[in-house]
Amino acid sequence: MEKNENLIHYLLMLGDNSMILGHRLSELCGHGPNLETDIALTNISLDFFGQVRSYFQYAAQLKGEDFNEDKIAFLRNERQYYNATLLEQENNDFAYVIVRQFLFDAFHKELLEQLMNSKDTTIAAIATKSIKECRYHLRFSSEWLKRLGNGTEESHQKAQLALNDLYVYCHELFAESEVERKMKESGIGADLDAIKHNYLAIIHQLIAEAQLKIPETIQRVAKGKLGFHSEKLGYILTELQYMQRAYPDMQW
Amino acid sequence: MSPEINLEKAFQDRIDKGEKIEPKDWMPEKYRKTHIRQISQHAHSEVVGMLPEGNWITRAPSLKRKCALLAKVQDEAGHGLYLYSAAETLGISRDEMIEQLHSGKAKYSSIFNYPTLSWADMGAIGWLVDGAAIINQVMLTRTSFGPYARAMVRICKEESFHQRQGYEIMMVLASGTPEQKEMAQDALNRFWWPSMMMFGPRDEESTNSELSMKWKIKRKSNDELRQQFVDNSVPQAEYLGLTIPDPDLKWNEERGHYDFGDIDWNEFWQVVKGDGPCNKERMEARQNAWDNGKWVRDAAMAYAEKQSKSKSIAV
Amino acid sequence: MSDNNNQWPLWEIFIRSKNGLEHRHVGSLHAADAEMAIENARDVYTRRMEGVSLWVVESKDITASNPENMGELFEPAIDKVYRHPTFYDVPDEIKHM
Numbered sequence: 001m002e003k004n005e006n007l008i009h010y011l012l013m014l015g016d017n018s019m020i021l022g023h024r025l026s027e028l029c030g031h032g033p034n035l036e037t038d039i040a041l042t043n044i045s046l047d048f049f050g051q052v053r054s055y056f057q058y059a060a061q062l063k064g065e066d067f068n069e070d071k072i073a074f075l076r077n078e079r080q081y082y083n084a085t086l087l088e089q090e091n092n093d094f095a096y097v098i099v100r101q102f103l104f105d106a107f108h109k110e111l112l113e114q115l116m117n118s119k120d121t122t123i124a125a126i127a128t129k130s131i132k133e134c135r136y137h138l139r140f141s142s143e144w145l146k147r148l149g150n151g152t153e154e155s156h157q158k159a160q161l162a163l164n165d166l167y168v169y170c171h172e173l174f175a176e177s178e179v180e181r182k183m184k185e186s187g188i189g190a191d192l193d194a195i196k197h198n199y200l201a202i203i204h205q206l207i208a209e210a211q212l213k214i215p216e217t218i219q220r221v222a223k224g225k226l227g228f229h230s231e232k233l234g235y236i237l238t239e240l241q242y243m244q245r246a247y248p249d250m251q252w
Numbered sequence: 253m254s255p256e257i258n259l260e261k262a263f264q265d266r267i268d269k270g271e272k273i274e275p276k277d278w279m280p281e282k283y284r285k286t287h288i289r290q291i292s293q294h295a296h297s298e299v300v301g302m303l304p305e306g307n308w309i310t311r312a313p314s315l316k317r318k319c320a321l322l323a324k325v326q327d328e329a330g331h332g333l334y335l336y337s338a339a340e341t342l343g344i345s346r347d348e349m350i351e352q353l354h355s356g357k358a359k360y361s362s363i364f365n366y367p368t369l370s371w372a373d374m375g376a377i378g379w380l381v382d383g384a385a386i387i388n389q390v391m392l393t394r395t396s397f398g399p400y401a402r403a404m405v406r407i408c409k410e411e412s413f414h415q416r417q418g419y420e421i422m423m424v425l426a427s428g429t430p431e432q433k434e435m436a437q438d439a440l441n442r443f444w445w446p447s448m449m450m451f452g453p454r455d456e457e458s459t460n461s462e463l464s465m466k467w468k469i470k471r472k473s474n475d476e477l478r479q480q481f482v483d484n485s486v487p488q489a490e491y492l493g494l495t496i497p498d499p500d501l502k503w504n505e506e507r508g509h510y511d512f513g514d515i516d517w518n519e520f521w522q523v524v525k526g527d528g529p530c531n532k533e534r535m536e537a538r539q540n541a542w543d544n545g546k547w548v549r550d551a552a553m554a555y556a557e558k559q560s561k562s563k564s565i566a567v
Numbered sequence: 568m569s570d571n572n573n574q575w576p577l578w579e580i581f582i583r584s585k586n587g588l589e590h591r592h593v594g595s596l597h598a599a600d601a602e603m604a605i606e607n608a609r610d611v612y613t614r615r616m617e618g619v620s621l622w623v624v625e626s627k628d629i630t631a632s633n634p635e636n637m638g639e640l641f642e643p644a645i646d647k648v649y650r651h652p653t654f655y656d657v658p659d660e661i662k663h664m
Contacts, residue, residue, distance in 0.1 A: 093544065
């Protein structure tokens with residue numbers, strides 16, 4: 001039982017990351033800088049929601065009969081969402097969208113590569129499917145990071161500004177929680193320490209290629225994945241949960 | 253005969269024979285202009301049409317519905333893109349067309365100036381608005397201008413899921429709780445007449461119709477298409493157990509069609525002229541996306557130029 | 568206000584729908600460079616598993632024949648019936664030919 005609870009919690013962490021970032025990207029649908037880019041961002045959002053459904057269907061199955069993917073996605077309270085704080089940050093401008101995406105994609109790729117070998121065969125299968133999507137996301141976001149960093153004076157400044165604001169949230173990705181430690185020890189979860197080294201190497205290299213500077217940030221560690229979020233998550237949930245809260249227990 | 257008249261006659265002969273006209277072929281200036289106007293208007297409609305539905309993506313009631321809606325709205329961006337490309341073969345740039353949209357010179361379908369007020373509107377739009385659009389678009393797959401016809405073939409292929417996802421939303425609501433059913437009926441009430449208006453003015457008042465038929469841009473008149481829409485929709489509404497908000501609607505045995513009531517043409521012209529419930533919001537949203545995207549588009553071009561310069565130096 | 572010179576150029580997109588088939592023209596789109604054109608083509612034209620391989624060519628690099636020359640270019644082929652197998656009489660009992 002306790003094992004399942006940790007596993008479910010771990011699935012929520014994975015699923016919430018994809019869901020909250022997918023949500024942010026879905027806000028942009030119809031508002032992109034041009035049609036091609038609009039379509040590309042929506043494709044990424046759709047990939048994330050596909051992952052969400054896989055994780056939450058599995059979690060629902062573990063939780064038992066009363067649960068389904070939607071109940072898990074929509075009917076938790078704010079403190080019961082476990083995404084990393086980076087992912088709930090707003091779409092201030094396209095530079096924030098790209099930098100947030102890039103900082104997560106590079107992590108997500110390392111994470112999924114480990115999870116492909118998870119002892120839990122369902123997680124391994126989800127990771128095997130998702131890694132292809134993720135590699136493309138990273139290609140997309142790092143290409144754009146380079147375009148913005150090396151593009152015009154204005155785009156360079158905007159990219160640097162976004163990086164200054166968002167870089168601080170990277171620390172959280174590696175701050176191993178109790179659940180993550182247990183999952184690692186049981187061979188189901190990823191080893192965040194091992195990821196950290198590769199991750200930092202990759203992002204530092206690409207940030208340098210984009211002619212951007214790593215900001216000197218304080219080592220503050222955000223705690224979104226422990227359920228302590230920024231104020232922004234509440235507004236996301238207000239929209240995300242609206243229908244399920246306003247019209248409980250109905251089929252859609 | 254002057255050479256110009258000869259060309260024009262040869263052109264019309266080709267059209268009459270059912271041949272397609274391709275971008276580099278000789279064509280009357282009016283044919284080119286009419287196409288630029290119609291195709292760009294069609295493209296604008298796709299792109300502005302993303303907004304009322306996009307409005308509900310973040311509030312979709314289930315993950316399944318969210319994915320379907322997101323994919324559908326994304327398709328509309330794709331369709332806008334195909335259509336802009338078709339118009340670009342006639343020598344106008346996409347940026348110029350977008351500028352015409354923003355300045356109010358170019359129009360888009362008025363249906364998108366109505367607000368989406370409940371989740372059921374996603375159902376009603378898919379069912380009725382896409383249903384009306386498909387009737388028009390299927391006809392346009394046979395239009396005389398090659399690039400337009402090809403874009404329409406691709407669009408119709410992709411569009412087939414749009415109406416079905418809308419109708420499925422309506423089915424679930426109509427067979428759901430009383431609250432859900434009421435939501436569905438309310439959406440039908442609000443979207444029925446605007447959908448009827450999508451086919452444009454009555455034939456006798458439609459200024460472009462005659463030429464459009466002669467050049468085989470259109471193959472059916474506005475009123476014919478509207479009748480087809482009514483005939484399709486009535487049994488679909490009956491199946492849902494919902495009532496179409498038209499007291500004059502009834503089967504006419506003699507004509508073999510449904511008779512229907514009068515459209516409020518005052519409302520029609522008011523919305524066309526820019527005074528609909530959401531005209532302002534829609535244009536602001538498009539304009540903002542475009543303005544806020546400028547530095548992004550510029551950055552990509554600047555980067556591309558730097559890259560190609562450094563490549564040519566390396567060679 | 569808008570700076571049309573800065574518009575992303577137009578690219579023509581060709582897709583191989585599966586191995587064994589040729590690439591076919593499917594449409595066009597805008598992209599700042601070739602790399603982006605490939606990515607945009609992937610996102611715009613292969614959302615429904617339409618392809619396994621992409622070619623992108625900047626539209627301005629395509630040279631097209633002029634429709635006014637259609638007669639001189641293509642009509643001379645019409646009477647060259649001897650290029651087609653049906654031009655030649657071979658008895659039915661001769662097989663594999």
